[in-house]
Amino acid sequence: xxxxxxxxxxxxxxxxxxxxxxILNTADxxxxxxxxxxxxxxxxxxxxxxxxxxxxxxxTRISFxxxxxxxxxxxxxxxxxxxxxxxxxxxxxxxxxxxxxKVDMVVMRHQSPGxxxxxxxxxxxxxxxxxxxxxxxxxQALLDAYSIMEKLGEKQGxxxxxxxxxxxxxxxxxxxxxxxxxxxxxxxxxxADVTLCGPPTLMPKHIESMGVRVSYNLKETLxxxxxxxxxxxxxxxxxxKFFPSLREYSLYYGINRELLDSLSKKIVIxxxxxxxxxVELTSDVADSKQSIILQQVENxxxxxxxxxxxxxxxxx
Ligand code: CP
Numbered sequence: 520x521x522x523x524x525x526x527x528x529x530x531x532x533x534x535x536x537x538x539x540x541x542i543l544n545t546a547d548x549x550x551x552x553x554x555x556x557x558x559x560x561x562x563x564x565x566x567x568x569x570x571x572x573x574x575x576x577x578x579t580r581i582s583f584x585x586x587x588x589x590x591x592x593x594x595x596x597x598x599x600x601x602x603x604x605x606x607x608x609x610x611x612x613x614x615x616x617x618x619x620x621k622v623d624m625v626v627m628r629h630q631s632p633g634x635x636x637x638x639x640x641x642x643x644x645x646x647x648x649x650x651x652x653x654x655x656x657x658x659q660a661l662l663d664a665y666s667i668m669e670k671l672g673e674k675q676g677x678x679x680x681x682x683x684x685x686x687x688x689x690x691x692x693x694x695x696x697x698x699x700x701x702x703x704x705x706x707x708x709x710x711a712d713v714t715l716c717g718p719p720t721l722m723p724k725h726i727e728s729m730g731v732r733v734s735y736n737l738k739e740t741l742x743x744x745x746x747x748x749x750x751x752x753x754x755x756x757x758x759x760k761f762f763p764s765l766r767e768y769s770l771y772y773g774i775n776r777e778l779l780d781s782l783s784k785k786i787v788i789x790x791x792x793x794x795x796x797x798v799e800l801t802s803d804v805a806d807s808k809q810s811i812i813l814q815q816v817e818n819x820x821x822x823x824x825x826x827x828x829x830x831x832x833x834x835x
Pocket of ligand 1 (some may be wrong): 575576577578579580650656659791792793
């Protein structure tokens with residue numbers, strides 16, 4: 520397979536396993552570029568990319584912008600909070616006006632699930648979903664999968680080529696998490712065994728139909744898994760109380776040093792960020808040698824370079 524089967528990266532569930540392998544193999548090449556003294560290639564020199572963010576972001580926005588700059592693309596950054604969206608302009612009018620200035624690709628984060636797919640039906644540009652509400656965050660799932668393959672392949676001196684039989688737990692606020700949705704699709708396509716763990720009120724009904732196990736017991740789940748991807752409690756998406764207090768949440772579903780040390784083996788700790796320190800993870804876990812949280816961020820640039828490069832190959 521020499522290019523992607525899609526013109527847009529909106530959801531992992533739209534991809535074939537071959538697409539995922541192609542993106543991750545391409546990311547290997549860009550990771551090598553990023554290790555050079557001059558971390559830049561002229562690959563997207565003729566391409567202009569708009570980063571359109573309607574919701575707050577630190578990692579994803581900076582990572583895409585850096586990926587674009589490393590590929591020599593021209594970039595423009597749009598923050599809804601300081602734009603004419605505040606005067607009532609629609610999403611499609613906003614993006615069409617940006618595209619009138621000869622933009623080729625749009626990276627968009629939006630609070631509404633489905634906003635990127637709506638855009639893809641109305642505009643002529645490749646769309647990359649940088650997170651749409653509770654729906655999907657495809658590049659986060661790709662960089663998470665890449666980081667697991669890299670970490671578990673360390674002993675053999677090379678990244679694993681798939682995740683067949685690897686036991687991954689996704690822990691926390693599954694209900695509101697676009698990262699969980701995208702991760703489940705990507706991990707299953709790569710062959711991982713996935714268990715979801717969190718309070719019953721934060722577990723979507725019938726989620727087992729996605730081919731995952733569900734557990735409400737954190738200690739048992741950590742004993743089972745090799746990798747724990749711990750999610751942020753998304754208080755901004757919770758309009759009712761899903762658990763009595765953050766203190767109680769962290770008592771039952773927070774990971775601390777004592778809990779990690781009580782396990783029979785050393786597991787890998789991941790988190791997409793931003794971390795609620797002391798809630799999902801204590802600082803001595805988040806900052807420990809078992810944590811690959813900053814490697815996830817580092818890998819995000821190479822993975823996003825790969826996505827942009829491959830989608831640019833599908834421009835009309
Ligand atoms: N992981 C992630 O999406 O972080 P940001 O919200 O900071 O982009």
